[in-house]
Amino acid sequence: MVPGAVDVPSGLPAAVDTPEPGDPRLARLSLNQATVKRWSLTQAVDGCLRAGLPAIGLWREPVAETGLAKAADLVRRSGLRVSSYCRGGFLTGGDRAAALEDNRRAVDEAAELGAPCLVMVVGGMPDGDRDLAGVRERMVEALAELVPYAVERGVRLALEPLHPVFCADRAVLSTLGQALDVAERFDAEAAGVVVDAYHVWWDPQVWTQIERAGAGGRIASFQACDWVVPLPADNLLGRGMVGDGHADVRGLRRAVDAAGYDGDIEVEIFNRQVWDADGDDVIATLVRRHVQHVL
Amino acid sequence: MVPGAVDVPSGLPAAVDTPEPGDPRLARLSLNQATVKRWSLTQAVDGCLRAGLPAIGLWREPVAETGLAKAADLVRRSGLRVSSYCRGGFLTGGDRAAALEDNRRAVDEAAELGAPCLVMVVGGMPDGDRDLAGVRERMVEALAELVPYAVERGVRLALEPLHPVFCADRAVLSTLGQALDVAERFDAEAAGVVVDAYHVWWDPQVWTQIERAGAGGRIASFQACDWVVPLPADNLLGRGMVGDGHADVRGLRRAVDAAGYDGDIEVEIFNRQVWDADGDDVIATLVRRHVQHVL
Numbered sequence: 001m002v003p004g005a006v007d008v009p010s011g012l013p014a015a016v017d018t019p020e021p022g023d024p025r026l027a028r029l030s031l032n033q034a035t036v037k038r039w040s041l042t043q044a045v046d047g048c049l050r051a052g053l054p055a056i057g058l059w060r061e062p063v064a065e066t067g068l069a070k071a072a073d074l075v076r077r078s079g080l081r082v083s084s085y086c087r088g089g090f091l092t093g094g095d096r097a098a099a100l101e102d103n104r105r106a107v108d109e110a111a112e113l114g115a116p117c118l119v120m121v122v123g124g125m126p127d128g129d130r131d132l133a134g135v136r137e138r139m140v141e142a143l144a145e146l147v148p149y150a151v152e153r154g155v156r157l158a159l160e161p162l163h164p165v166f167c168a169d170r171a172v173l174s175t176l177g178q179a180l181d182v183a184e185r186f187d188a189e190a191a192g193v194v195v196d197a198y199h200v201w202w203d204p205q206v207w208t209q210i211e212r213a214g215a216g217g218r219i220a221s222f223q224a225c226d227w228v229v230p231l232p233a234d235n236l237l238g239r240g241m242v243g244d245g246h247a248d249v250r251g252l253r254r255a256v257d258a259a260g261y262d263g264d265i266e267v268e269i270f271n272r273q274v275w276d277a278d279g280d281d282v283i284a285t286l287v288r289r290h291v292q293h294v295l
Numbered sequence: 296m297v298p299g300a301v302d303v304p305s306g307l308p309a310a311v312d313t314p315e316p317g318d319p320r321l322a323r324l325s326l327n328q329a330t331v332k333r334w335s336l337t338q339a340v341d342g343c344l345r346a347g348l349p350a351i352g353l354w355r356e357p358v359a360e361t362g363l364a365k366a367a368d369l370v371r372r373s374g375l376r377v378s379s380y381c382r383g384g385f386l387t388g389g390d391r392a393a394a395l396e397d398n399r400r401a402v403d404e405a406a407e408l409g410a411p412c413l414v415m416v417v418g419g420m421p422d423g424d425r426d427l428a429g430v431r432e433r434m435v436e437a438l439a440e441l442v443p444y445a446v447e448r449g450v451r452l453a454l455e456p457l458h459p460v461f462c463a464d465r466a467v468l469s470t471l472g473q474a475l476d477v478a479e480r481f482d483a484e485a486a487g488v489v490v491d492a493y494h495v496w497w498d499p500q501v502w503t504q505i506e507r508a509g510a511g512g513r514i515a516s517f518q519a520c521d522w523v524v525p526l527p528a529d530n531l532l533g534r535g536m537v538g539d540g541h542a543d544v545r546g547l548r549r550a551v552d553a554a555g556y557d558g559d560i561e562v563e564i565f566n567r568q569v570w571d572a573d574g575d576d577v578i579a580t581l582v583r584r585h586v587q588h589v590l
Contacts, residue, residue, distance in 0.1 A: 130543045132496070165460040167497035168541040169524045178499040201427070202462035204473045229464045233528035246463040248425045 007285045009273035010244055016291055018284050021052025029290050030055035030083035032223070032268035033062055036279040041066045043279065045078045051283045055081040057266045058113060060106060072112050083264035084158065084194075084221050085115035091142035092123035092135050092172060099123075103146050110155045117158040117220045118150065119194055124169040136172050140182055143191070151190045158220035159183050160194035163202075165235060176200050176209040183218050192220025195256055196268070198239050201227055201247035207255055214259020222256050223268045224249050224294055232272070239270045241285060243293040253294050265294060302580045304568035305539055311586055313579050316347025324585050325350035325378040327518070327563035328357055331574040336361045338574065340373045346578045350376040352561045353408060355401060367407050378559035379453065379489075379516050380410035386437035387418035387430050387467060394418075398441050405450045412453040412515045413445065414489055419464040431467050435477055438486070446485045453515035454478050455489035458497070460530060471495050471504040478513050487515025490551055491563070493534050496522055496542035502550055509554020517551050518563045519544050519589055527567070534565045536580060538588040548589050560589060 005014035019025050031053050033044050041062045048056050056075070063071045075082060088106040091099050103118075110118045122139045129135060143157065150157050161179040162171035173179050176193060183191040193213055200206045213219045227247045228240030242249050253265060267286045274282055300309035314320050326348050328339050336357045343351050351370070358366045370377060383401040386394050398413075405413045417434045424430060438452065445452050456474040457466035468474050471488060478486040488508055495501045508514050522542045523535030537544050548560060562581045569577055 125541050130541055130546075132541070132543060136499075163460070164458060164497040165526070168522055174497050175499060181499075202459040202469050204431070204470060204476075227463055231460070231526075231530055235526055235530065246420050246425055246427070248427060251425075 005284065007241070007288065008277040008281045009241065009271065014288055016288050018288050019052070019291060023052065025291055025295055026052050026287065027054060028263070028265045029053050029287065030057055030081070030264040030266040031283060031286070032057035032084075032086070032266045033059045034086065035267055035269045035274065035286070036282055037275045039279050041071055042074060045074060045080060047279050047283055048080055049078060050280065051287055053283070053287075055083045055264045055266070057084045057086060057268065058082055058115065059086045060109065063109065063113065068109055068112060072114070075113060081264065082113055082115040083266045085110040085113060085118050087119040087121050088157070089121040089171070090123040092139050093126060096142050100142060100145055104149050107146070107150045107153055107155045111153040115155065117156040117192060119158045119160055119221065121160055121162065122171050122173045124167065124172060132167075132172060139172055140185065143182065144185070147186050147190045151187075156189060156220055157191045158194045159191060160196060161199055163199045175203055175205070176213065177205055180209060180213055180216070180218060184216065188217045192218045194221040194223060195219060195252065196223035196225065197247045197249045197252050198223070198225035198227055201252065206252070210252070210255045210259050214256065214261060217260070219256055219259065219261040219263070221266060222253065222261060222263065223266045224253070225267065225269050237270050237272050241269060241271070241274065242267065242289040249294050265290070300579065302536070302583065303572040303576045304536065304566065309583055311583050313583050314347070314586060318347065320586055320590055321347050321582065322349060323558070323560045324348050324582065325352055325376070325559040325561040326578060326581075327352035327381070327561045328354045329381065330562055330564045330569065330581070331577055332570045334574050336366055337369060340369060340375060342574050342578055343375055344373060345575065346582055348578070348582075350378045350559045350561070352379045352381060352563065353377055353410065354381045355404065358404065358408065363404055363407055367409070370408060376559065377408055377410040378561045380405040380408060380413050382414040382416050383452070384416040384466070385418040387434050388421060391437050395437060395440055399444050402441070402445045402448055402450045406448040410450065412451040412487060414453045414455055414516065416455055416457065417466050417468045419462065419467060427462070427467060434467055435480065438477065439480070442481050442485050451484060451515055452486045453489045454486060455491060456494055458494045470498055470500070471508065472500055475504060475508055475511070475513060479511065483512045487513045489516040489518060490514060490547065491518035491520065492542045492544045492547050493518070493520040493522055496547065501547070505547070505550045505554050509551065509556060512555070514551055514554065514556040514558070516561060517548065517556060517558065518561045519548070520562065520564050532565050532567050536564060536566070536569065537562065537584040544589050560585070
């Protein structure tokens with residue numbers, strides 16, 4: 001092992017050698033841009049290439065900063081696969097027309113970037129609203145309006161169930177089973193689901209729901225991230241480096257694979273300490289943790 | 296209405312008159328002691344009597360401060376029903392024997408206090424543990440050891456599913472359905488479930504699981520509390536006054552009633568602003584909110 005290599009943000013000594021570019025163990029590993037939030041798109045692409053990662057998950061904001069056409073060209077020339085495009089959704093507010101228009105733009109961008117799917121964080125409950133069932137129904141209606149547009153452009157909507165801690169403020173889609181109930185209203189090519197370890201690890205039904213998702217060809221994306229305690233004051237930023245917490249990421253990866261998923265394993269970590277660390281150190285750590293805790 | 300009455304902690308003007316002692320709308324309303332955490336048991340009992348609440352939910356710590364025998368006598372003489380005793384559990388750590396011994400003491404106390412049930416917060420995952428299924432199985436094994444002792448003393452174990460945000464650190468029992476799967480391993484007299492609005496409001500399956508719980512005679516306790524955003528830094532203290540958040544407490548109360556529950560409606564709010572408010576003002580607010588948002 002490289003003497004002195006240290007995992008971030010834990011500060012623990014690296015437990016394994018860092019796989020080199022070309023190592024077959026990296027064949028499905030993707031860096032979600034949100035993990036290196038301070039990097040521009042160019043920096044993130046270069047970081048992936050230096051570390052030998054074959055894929056990247058893109059976000060709208062840094063793509064917009066670079067400019068869509070330039071971003072698409074940059075990614076295409078890099079040879080990196082685009083594993084997902086984050087994100088659409090937020091369909092549950094008062095102005096559905098504006099939300100749908102924004103989602104159509106996101107679909108257009110995903111198509112131009114060559115992203116196979118648009119990750120959908122569907123939105124939470126309006127202020128003062130207590131009718132969760134009603135909000136969920138309106139969310140499905142809005143999705144139904146968006147689906148034909150996405151299908152025409154070859155972009156699959158990847159419905160992401162978020163941990164129930166986010167039900168009120170970010171996503172009324174709270175379990176994998178519920179996400180499948182919604183996705184199955186549409187063709188499998190039109191609507192899949194995201195299996196994000198952080199969001200689903202606690203669910204007693206996750207194993208049977210992963211089987212169901214696989215059987216229906218619905219697994220559009222698998223994301224790796226860990227649940228660490230305590231949550232920070234801003235609970236959006238509570239996600240841990242894989243291996244630092246309680247989620248059985250390897251078990252979930254095995255389950256999606258057994259269910260027929262052979263796509264990318266995208267590492268998405270919202271965490272201020274991770275963001276404050278050097279991007280190359282972050283990637284080196286997640287590459288090691290991929291070997292230790294995911295494969 | 297009483298001019299100038301103000302709800303706490305929102306500071307909003309009271310929307311309804313405060314029901315007086317003897318008002319039939321208070322017939323099932325219980326004050327969980329944790330809602331007035333700064334009050335001693337004597338103060339909490341007196342507060343209930345002043346406001347005309349017929350029941351109280353007790354906690355081990357303030358009971359111990361008063362002394363068990365004195366506490367039992369105080370509550371008996373007050374004429375208040377004991378709606379629940381909080382709490383047992385924490386069965387998932389390394390020392391099961393010590394945990395079980397502590398739980399047997401809690402059962403003894405519940406019996407002496409005349410509490411119909413002991414609320415069980417089953418415990419989270421040990422440090423570094425990623426085997427959630429294994430932890431859950433050990434939790435069930437420990438419960439199976441405790442059940443005969445509780446049955447002999449006439450105390451029902453009330454298994455409380457906690458919101459999944461607490462899965463790692465407080466309770467690996469995360470949904471009502473999962474709690475019923477566990478409870479149904481034992482006789483209905485031995486093991487029931489708690490339906491706490493704060494913990495279950497987000498669950499797409501909660502309505503069918505409440506029906507199931509009622510059909511099996513498993514609803515041991517109903518607790519009222521609201522989900523407010525954002526969560527505070529200490530997410531244990533994020534519970535809101537009923538009516539201040541997004542949980543459909545009335546819908547849940549109607550559902551448990553329709554499922555055959557006719558027991559107390561216990562208000563349990565962990566919230567620093569509530570604790571910092573005057574206890575009588577807290578009770579006056581929750582009495583008003585009971586009329587506005589629960590009945």
